[in-house]
Amino acid sequence: MTFEVLLSEDAVRDIEDIYRYIAEYDAVENADRVLVALESICSGLGTMPERGNVPKELRSLGMSEFREAHYKPYRVIYRISGQQVVVYCVVDGRRDMQSFLQRRLLR
Known part of the structure; x- marks a missing residue:
């Protein structure tokens, strides 16, 4: 079975921010x-x-509908809804994830 993958506006912005940060502080090749x-x-x-x-x-909050995939240190947080997978955020897992996820997903 194949699912349609959709990225939220926040997830697109997250990826763009990660790219810009790596390109500026490391190297464009690494950002690519x-x-x-x-x-x-x-x-x-x-x-x-x-x-x-x-x-x-x-x-720990009793929320089991979200899942995650990893490209360390980044975490891709998504939810399966019918035949779609919606990516809600792509975030550096070294940050305070509890607070971040509460702010981003529970707003």
Whole structure:
């Protein structure tokens, strides 16, 4: 079964911000590499999105409908809805994820 993968505006902005940060503070080549990897992770959710785990920060709040995929240190947070996979955010997992996810997903 194939799922349609949709990125929220926030997720698109997250990826753009990650790219700009790496390009500015590291190298454009590294930013390109990370961009390709993140796009691959997102598009790969079209097949077998159930393989992702429930983020521990959300599990502790009793929320099990969201899942995550990883390209370390980045975490792609998404939800399966029928035949669609909606990516809600792409975030550096080294930040305070509990607060971030509460702000982003519970608004």
